[in-house]
Structure formats: structure tokens, C-alpha cells
Amino acid sequence: MSQKDQFVKSSILDGMLKKASKACIPLITTFEITQNCNYKCSHCYNFDRTTDATNVPKANTLRPDEILRIIDEVAQVGALYLNFTGGESLLHPHLDDFIRRARTHHMEARLKTNGSLLTKERCEKLDRAGLAGMDVSLYGFSEYSYEKLTGKSGMFVKTIDGIKNAIEQGFNVSLSIILHRYNIDEMKLMVDFCRENSIEFQFSIEITERYDNSSGAKDFEITPEQFKEQLSGEFADVFMHLNPDKNLQCSCARTVCGISSTGEVFPCIGAPIASGNLRDKSFVDIWKNSTVLNKIRDLKTSDFKSCMTCDHIEYCNRSSGSIYSNTKEYTGCDTVTLDQARMRHEFKLNTV
Amino acid sequence: MIKPLRMERLAYKTIGDEAIILDTKIGREVHQLNEVATVVWNLCNGTHDIQSMVEKVCTEFEVEPAVAERDIKALLAEFNSKSLLR
Numbered sequence: 001m002s003q004k005d006q007f008v009k010s011s012i013l014d015g016m017l018k019k020a021s022k023a024c025i026p027l028i029t030t031f032e033i034t035q036n037c038n039y040k041c042s043h044c045y046n047f048d049r050t051t052d053a054t055n056v057p058k059a060n061t062l063r064p065d066e067i068l069r070i071i072d073e074v075a076q077v078g079a080l081y082l083n084f085t086g087g088e089s090l091l092h093p094h095l096d097d098f099i100r101r102a103r104t105h106h107m108e109a110r111l112k113t114n115g116s117l118l119t120k121e122r123c124e125k126l127d128r129a130g131l132a133g134m135d136v137s138l139y140g141f142s143e144y145s146y147e148k149l150t151g152k153s154g155m156f157v158k159t160i161d162g163i164k165n166a167i168e169q170g171f172n173v174s175l176s177i178i179l180h181r182y183n184i185d186e187m188k189l190m191v192d193f194c195r196e197n198s199i200e201f202q203f204s205i206e207i208t209e210r211y212d213n214s215s216g217a218k219d220f221e222i223t224p225e226q227f228k229e230q231l232s233g234e235f236a237d238v239f240m241h242l243n244p245d246k247n248l249q250c251s252c253a254r255t256v257c258g259i260s261s262t263g264e265v266f267p268c269i270g271a272p273i274a275s276g277n278l279r280d281k282s283f284v285d286i287w288k289n290s291t292v293l294n295k296i297r298d299l300k301t302s303d304f305k306s307c308m309t310c311d312h313i314e315y316c317n318r319s320s321g322s323i324y325s326n327t328k329e330y331t332g333c334d335t336v337t338l339d340q341a342r343m344r345h346e347f348k349l350n351t352v
Numbered sequence: 353m354i355k356p357l358r359m360e361r362l363a364y365k366t367i368g369d370e371a372i373i374l375d376t377k378i379g380r381e382v383h384q385l386n387e388v389a390t391v392v393w394n395l396c397n398g399t400h401d402i403q404s405m406v407e408k409v410c411t412e413f414e415v416e417p418a419v420a421e422r423d424i425k426a427l428l429a430e431f432n433s434k435s436l437l438r
Contacts, residue, residue: 012384016372025367080365080372108363108374132363132376172376 017255024297025078026257026287030112030269033067033098034087035261039114040151041139043180043220045270045325046087047212050151060262064094066279068101070259073283075105079257083135085112085269087261090122096129103130110134110172116155118162123169133172136163138201140183141190148182149220160193167197175201180220187235203238208325211272227340231347240344241317248304248313250320253293259283267296271321273330299331306333312341315348356428357398357438366390379435388413392427396437402428 020027035058040049062070074082082102089095089111102109111126115136138159139149146156166173177190187203194201207221222230230239250256251268258269263278265286275293276286287293307313310333318337326334358364363374371390373383385393391412395405402424409420431437 012372012382016367016370016384019367019370023367027365027367078365078367080363080374106362106364108376130361132374170377172380 017251020078021251021254024254024287026074027078027080027255028083028251029074029079029081029257029259030083030085031067031070031074031098031259032085032087032261032269033089033095034061034092036091037086037088037114038091038116038152039088039155041149042151043149043178043207043217045208045210045217047210048214048216050216058262062261062263062278064097066263067094067098070263070278070283071098071101072105073278074257074259075102075107077284077287079107081110082107083110083112088117089113090117096125099126099129099131108132112137114139114150114155114159115162115166116158118165120165120168123165123171127169127171131171133174134166135174135176136166138163138175138177138190139180141186141193142183145180145183145186149178149180163199164197167199173199175199177201177203179203179205179222180207181222181226182220184222184226184230191235203235205239206319206322208270208322211325221336224339224343228343228347231343239340240347241315242344243314243316246301246307246313248301248307248318248320249299252320253296257287265290265293267293268321270319271324271330273324296330304331307331310338310341312338312345315344316341353401355398355401356396356431358393358396359436359438362436364393366394373436375434375436381434383434383436388423389427392424393431396428396431 017027035046037049042050071082084095084098090113099109109131111131111134113134113136140146140156143153143156147153163173175194179187191201205222207218210217227239230236252271253267256268258266259278260266265275265278265283266272267275273292275290278286302308310316316337318333320330323332323334323337324330361377364371369387369390371385371393373385375381375383388409391409392405395408402421405424406417406420409415409424410417428437
């Protein structure tokens with residue numbers, strides 16, 4: 001799944017986000033309701049899904065009544081968007097109940113999904129429950145690249161059909177195009193599909209280490225050679241990130257928040273730093289009083305020590321969550337982030 | 353007596369003194385309300401008629417009832433024009 005949100009685009013929302021950031025209101029909360037998935041993606045950040053026993057729910061997964069209680073608590077703190085994610089969120093048998101509960105609090109309910117289970121009938125039910133939209137991950141534009149990444153056959157066609165069904169139902173659909181070393185040649189096809197169907201999209205090239213520390217997730221990451229090649233390609237703007245203001249901090253623990261399927265609160269779903277468990281304390285209590293969350297809120301630019309002395313900071317698009325997943329150092333750096341910033345910098349110097 | 357009621361499909365939240373309304377599926381728009389409009393919006397729950405809204409607005413803001421009534425009617429008309437009310 002993509003770990004970034006792309007639907008917050010209007011200038012009005014931008015203004016509200018600034019207000020919410022100051023007041024630390026988790027406007028955008030992502031709730032992992034299951035770790036079960038119908039795919040076996042090796043790049044998944046949850047755990048190694050390539051082995052057989054990937055669909056066994058964790059023994060300590062939140063029960064439906066606990067999830068409903070947490071939705072109430074999240075609303076109390078001020079969430080506006082509630083994104084249900086997984087695993088594959090559509091596999092949860094009580095998903096529609098969760099959407100309905102979010103709607104009773106006037107939150108916008110959305111899904112992060114791989115899209116393969118979006119039949120017409122399922123879309124109709126989701127619509128009736130009150131779902132507003134979804135962010136669908138797109139892993140390529142052929143059965144070859146899909147099977148290579150997801151470990152399942154026939155999923156490309158199902159995903160495209162699912163996306164079309166969702167659009168037909170009137171959902172606000174956006175795509176997260178996950179770029180990896182086996183689909184990078186299909187980038188234009190994916191973009192053309194989005195443009196032809198008037199679908200908003202974003203790219204993601206981040207592949208992080210797994211949360212369970214098993215190895216192999218990054219085997220699909222685009223290679224340095226591929227990255228370099230793309231800097232002068234048709235979609236160079238996707239890869240050429242400039243950071244002239246030397247921004248290092250993100251929305252973690254301020255306007256975004258993540259909740260794991262076991263009730264652990266994270267500063268962001270992409271930054272798996274345990275900040276308190278919802279079985280022990282209420283969301284309100286953890287969000288306001290967690291030492292971890294407050295420490296992240298209090299971070300200053302000078303706390304990002306390696307960035308302060310980095311020659312490539314103006315070409316860096318570091319993600320604290322990804323870096324934490326890779327190194328366990330939230331304010332640190334990782335090899336890929338540094339290499340990509342360096343390649344951007346060198347490319348820019350060579351083209352001036 | 354009309355008692356305005358918000359459309360069910362909308363998502364909304366008040367942050368500070370201002371409300372934000374998401375009309376993602378139908379209108380595909382985001383609306384931001386100022387302080388007075390936010391008070392009126394929060395009263396659009398099907399239990400307040402215009403007179404009751406005027407009273408509430410007059411207790412929260414320094415405004416003459418006639419002016420408040422005119423402004424509230426204009427505001428409700430705008431909400432209606434954007435299909436935000438049932």
C-alpha cells in the first residue's frame with residue numbers, strides 16, 4: 001500500500017491543515033483494520049507475505065467492537081478523514097460497519113485498497129455504507145509486472161476492472177502508482193490510463209524494510225541506474241525533487257496519525273513507532289500525552305543532525321517514516337535517500 | 353416552519369472558529385465557513401428554525417436581529433444553492 005495521502009489538494013484544505021498542525025489535530029487518520037491480504041507482495045512493509053501462512057490473522061488483532069470504539073475516539077479528537085487500510089481493507093467482514101460508524105461522526109471515510117475485490121456489487125454496498133472515495137495501489141500495467149510483484153496471477157485485469165467499477169459508482173478514486181524495478185518501463189502506460197480516465201494519481205518509489213525486520217522487501221526497489229535514467233526521462237519531475245527551503249519535518253503526530261491492527265498508535269501509518277496501545281489507554285489520552293508523539297512534535301531542524309551537514313539537502317525528499325523503518329532512526333538518513341539526493345544534485349550540476 | 357438540515361453525504365469538522373465541509377462525492381468541492389457561518393451551519397441539524405438561529409447568532413455576536421435574519425437567510429440560500437441542505 002502507498003503510505004502517502006494525495007487527496008488533500010485544495011488551498012482551503014491547505015489552510016485548515018496549517019491550523020490543525022498548530023493545534024495538533026489528526027485530521028487525516030489511517031486505521032489498519034486487518035493485516036490479511038489476498039496478495040503476496042514481497043515489498044509489503046507489514047511482514048513477509050511470500051510464505052504460505054500469510055493470511056492467518058494475528059492473534060491480537062483488534063476485535064470489531066474495539067475498532068468501533070476507536071473510531072468514536074478518533075472522531076472525538078477531530079479527525080476529518082478516516083482511511084481504512086490493511087493488509088487489504090476490503091477483506092475485513094465488518095468494513096461496512098466501520099464506514100457507517102465513521103459517517104455518524106461526519107468523518108469522510110476512505111479506503112486504501114489494491115482494488116482487485118471491487119466488484120460492482122461490492123461498490124454498491126460500500127456506497128450505501130457511506131464511503132466517499134479510495135486510494136488504489138497500481139503495481140504495473142501488465143499481468144507480468146503484477147504477478148511479479150503481487151505473487152498472484154490474474155490480478156492486473158481484476159484491478160483495472162475494480163477501478164472502473166469504483167469510478168462508475170461515483171467514488172472519488174485516486175491511484176498510487178508504486179514504481180519498482182520490474183514496472184518502471186510501464187510508467188507511461190499507467191499515466192496514460194489515469195489521464196484517459198481522468199483519475200488523479202501519484203507515484204511512489206519508496207520501498208521500506210518490513211516492520212517485522214524480515215529481509216527481501218527491498219529486492220524490488222528501483223535500482224540506482226534506473227533512478228538516474230529517469231532523471232532525464234519523460235517523467236523527470238517525479239524523480240527530480242527540489243527542497244530549496246531545506247524542509248525536514250512532515251505532518252507526523254500533528255495532522256496525521258496511524259493506528260495498527262493491534263491497536264498501536266503511530267505518528268503516521270508509515271512511521272511504525274509505538275506510541276501507546278489503544279487497549280491500555282484511550283486515543284485521546286495517547287494523542288495528547290504520549291511521550292513519543294510529543295517528542296516528535298517538539299523536534300527542531302537542528303535535531304536532524306546528519307541533514308544539517310549534508311551537501312545534498314536541497315535535493316532531498318526524505319521521509320522520516322521510511323527512514324525510521326529502514327534504520328530505526330527517525331531523524332537520521334538512509335542509503336537510498338542519500339544516494340537519490342546525491343544523484344539529483346549531480347544531475348542538476350551537470351545540466352546547468 | 354423550516355428547520356434546515358444538512359445533507360447526509362457531507363463530511364465536516366470545526367477547527368477553531370471555522371468549519372470545513374467536504375462534498376467529495378457529488379459536488380466534488382471543499383467549503384470553508386467563517387465564524388458566523390460556522391455557528392449557523394452547526395445549527396442546521398433539523399431542530400432550529402430561522403428565528404431560533406437569529407436568537408443564537410445575536411447572543412454570540414453583536415448584531416441587530418433584523419441584520420442577523422437577513423444574513424442568515426442569505427447564508428441558507430447559499431447553502432441551498434450548493435446543495436448542502438436537504
